[in-house]
Amino acid sequence: MKLRSKFEFARFVAVLNIVLVSVLLISACSSVPLTGRRQINIIPSNELHAMSFDMYNQIKDTARVIRGTADARMVERCGKRIQKAVEEYFSAQNKSQLLDGFEWEFILIDDPAVNAWCMPGGKVAFYTGILPYTKNEAGLAVVMGHEIAHAVARHGGERMSQAMVAQMGALGLAVALRDKRQETQALFMGAYGVGAQLGGMLPFSRKHESEADELGLYFMAMAGYDPREAPIFWERMSQAGGGGVPEFLSTHPSHNTRIRQLESHMPKALSYFQN
Ligand SMILES: [Zn+2]
Numbered sequence: 672m673k674l675r676s677k678f679e680f681a682r683f684v685a686v687l688n689i690v691l692v693s694v695l696l697i698s699a700c701s702s703v704p705l706t707g708r709r710q711i712n713i714i715p716s717n718e719l720h721a722m723s724f725d726m727y728n729q730i731k732d733t734a735r736v737i738r739g740t741a742d743a744r745m746v747e748r749c750g751k752r753i754q755k756a757v758e759e760y761f762s763a764q765n766k767s768q769l770l771d772g773f774e775w776e777f778i779l780i781d782d783p784a785v786n787a788w789c790m791p792g793g794k795v796a797f798y799t800g801i802l803p804y805t806k807n808e809a810g811l812a813v814v815m816g817h818e819i820a821h822a823v824a825r826h827g828g829e830r831m832s833q834a835m836v837a838q839m840g841a842l843g844l845a846v847a848l849r850d851k852r853q854e855t856q857a858l859f860m861g862a863y864g865v866g867a868q869l870g871g872m873l874p875f876s877r878k879h880e881s882e883a884d885e886l887g888l889y890f891m892a893m894a895g896y897d898p899r900e901a902p903i904f905w906e907r908m909s910q911a912g913g914g915g916v917p918e919f920l921s922t923h924p925s926h927n928t929r930i931r932q933l934e935s936h937m938p939k940a941l942s943y944f945q946n
Pocket residue numbers: 817821875879880883918919
């Protein structure tokens with residue numbers, strides 16, 4: 672093709688950019704398993720996981736990790752049981768690739784904060800401060816299912832992708848992605864870096880919280896934990912005051928909304944529980 676002027680060339684480049692970015696954004700769209708919601712994920716999982724695993728190791732080096740106690744064993748047992756159920760479910764659906772690169776790990780940290788979280792790629796931590804509220808293994812499974820759901824639904828990657836688009840716009844994104852290591856690193860630190868110091872991370876959106884509640888309910892049920900424990904747990908949780916800001920209370924749907932949403936998903940969850 673022969674371009675007649677500088678102006679025409681600039682216009683050609685601009686159009687090409689828009690086409691490339693559109694293709695990129697469309698190909699970066701995926702849907703969340705079970706809920707089917709469309710989401711944007713432009714950050715490659717292997718990159719996200721590498722940063723997550725680094726951060727998790729740093730936290731393990733600096734936090735007081737409890738090993739070998741009955742509580743620590745319960746956290747690990749419950750986590751592995753739900754992990755196995757999720758793996759079996761995706762395998763039966765021919766969707767095992769959704770868990771590619773996951774390296775599951777479940778630890779208990781000696782810390783009074785009422786908190787638990789899961790970083791991308793299946794890195795879970797519970798704090799001892801939440802145990803009085805989870806009370807028993809089924810209560811723990813409610814939180815475990817919710818946290819595992821954040822990772823399986825790739826909420827972390829989606830949040831970072833949204834931030835990237837918002838900060839840079841579609842065209843700036845193409846430039847940033849050429850140099851993505853630095854950009855994604857900065858976003859990851861923004862989202863998760865606080866974890867190392869404060870034992871928390873930026874809150875997820877209300878939409879992500881509701882979705883994690885729904886998927887968590889299915890996941891615990893698939894693992895053989897009675898999903899009817901979930902509304903009972905959240906009832907106990909709503910009585911919690913002080914003692915830190917759990918990631919799942921920071922932007923949570925209001926208590927009544929949460930219970931109503933859980934009840935509306937209960938028939939489907941019970942069908943998983945009974946199978
Ligand atoms: Zn959450």
